[in-house]
Amino acid sequence: MRLHGLDIARFLAFCGMVLVNFRIAAQVAPGADAISLFTNALEGRAAALFVVLAGIGLSLGRPDRAAIARRALFLFLAGLLNLTIFEADILHFYALYFLAALPFLTASGRVLLWAACGTLLAGLTGLLVLDYEAHWNWETLTYADFWTIEGFLRHSFFNGWHPVFPWAAFLFLGMRVGRLDLASRRVQVHLVIWGIAAAVLGALPQLFVQDPELIDLAATSAIPPGPFYIIAAAGSALAVTGLVLAIAPALDKAGLAEWLAAPGRQALSLYAAHILLGMGTLEAMGLLDGSLTTSRIFGFSLGFCALSMLLTWIWSIFFKRGPLEALMHWSTSFPR
Template sequence: MAENRSGERAPQTHERARIDGIDAARALAVLGMFAVHVTVDSFGLLDPEGAGQPVHDLARGNSSALFAFLAGVSLALMTGRTRPVSGDPLRLVAVKVVTRAVVIGMLGLMLDVMAVPVAVILTYYAGFFLLALPLVKLRAGALVAVAAGLAAVGPPVSFLLRQDLVEPRTPQGAVTSLSEFLLTGYYPAITFMVFVFAGMAVGRLDLGATATRVRLAVTGAVLTVFGYAGSWVALHVFGGLDRLAEASGSSVGYPSSVAEDPQMRELLREQVMEEAHSISGQVPTDSWWWLAVGTPHTGTHFEMAEAVGQALLVLVVCLWLAERARVLMYPLTSVGRMPLTVYTGHLLVIAVVVGVLGPMDWHTPWLLEGLVLGAVVFAVAWRLLVGRGPLEAFLAMCADNIGEMYQENRRTRPPAP
């Protein structure tokens, strides 16, 4: 391991090599967001009323969580992988990370100005990097503890704060306030930082070791089962769904006796589950039983367990396939090497489609397939002909230039007396 002139460890060259499996997983996250953004009405290959809806439901919430999880993995890889960097190398990486966050945040704001009917994640994504930066010196065990601790206390703390201090409202776009970024937005930090910290913990492990992958797969399976089964038990065995149905009936003025009617009770249950599936960020605060749901974008213990568990499983499968089927995985790894370009590109295409067809009629069949095919063809061709994606190259150029300015400033600074 090389050391700098102050004796602090610098990252090894081979540690900066890309891991194709991570790129493949990142591609699935981005393409999953495609499916969510265009909705089932834009599916052509899959029947929107049949197989299309389960695919959309699986991608919703899980794809953005996987994206944040892999952001954590990337941050760990940039800061030393299994052995976190320190001293001057860490300060240089921190400068580059902050630069990347600023550029990504500005890009997110620019995309949001286009008023595309999509919840743009990039502004939140930039903020996640800044929140995670103080913890990059931690090793895997400490990061697991941080992620688990936030997952445990985050949902009730969010519930209490939003119940007493923050006026509930539907997010209107990119981050417009600190409370929206932390608590009430589409991708609230109190939930998504769990995914980022979990990804950082994974990035601190030896992902090439079979034992590590087995442990990650087992952990992922356990968390996934706990998330889905735990929510089902809380709602259907312990009566959470009935309590929410009663609260739903009371909120619209139904007498409590209405809930005793089997047909009305079933109708109220269906309404509750429809509301649970339509949540975008955090659960309502009219009943603590909302914390028992596990649907996407609810920020509950069960939803976070499902999302982290499935992210671990996706990562392990992608790592395995990328090593054994490199040619077949090449399209995915190409998309995953330029996620910022592909994500931004699909929003620009959607903006054009909305402008041509109108805000009510733009969900045309085969739009999803066209976006996916276009992204894959572009990514493969660009990778073969040019290399690094255009926005990724611009981001790296900004970070490198600011990093060089920082180093030059340190070299020319007079020594402290």
């Protein structure tokens, strides 16, 4: 049985990503206003929710290593293509997460939690031992020598936008959550409670750390992805997932569930659309030059999300899958 709540949560994650990415692309400086603070809170959280949901999907589906490997290859190639126009691509990272997950598809819940902890520890070790700022120009948010072997490996596994270490921990956590009875109200409540607890606990250390050398490690910002960021973002992802699963039946009764779930089932297509069509339109209008206010870019973002919801709902009436989802299914499915 497909859980509409997971599709709805995926759409919410997409909306959060649009709010963050449109603001970055438009070079809008965040301020102290409510809209800026809200968008700030989504940075690194929306993408983390996406990865946790991907992990849940791996556990809910059949553990077919060959099929998952083929999908990883598709996402990797799509990501490399996307990188030519959008340097903050996440698709090629997804491919690497999926490859990392292959040995753990049938692992126990305990092993999955240990895998998440090990990934987190590897990421922390990298932050302590290696130079996180290598290759980065923080003023322009560009990464030098990405298309070299050393640059690609460093970016993908250590200091890129969503490096495998420690971001794959979100996937392993999602895989563990996917083993639970997500239709159970008790499980949903526990996800919310434990998620909120983790989010709060992850945010506490930064309030007390004064040492400049430890501030980045104690912070909950996604760059650099310190251990407390992973804990806090994982907590918020679990809380949102549990909450949306809990209210999904009420949304269904109100006739809203399918409207919100349809775009969640086409998240891959929407991800590409928000870059090609969303940012592309803003660029064509000459609005990626920092001239927009926080409220205007917020309005553009919400408008794009609303339009996405409408168009994907119409598309779902005629087609089972979104355009890119159908292409991935066609290109990676082979008869046994």
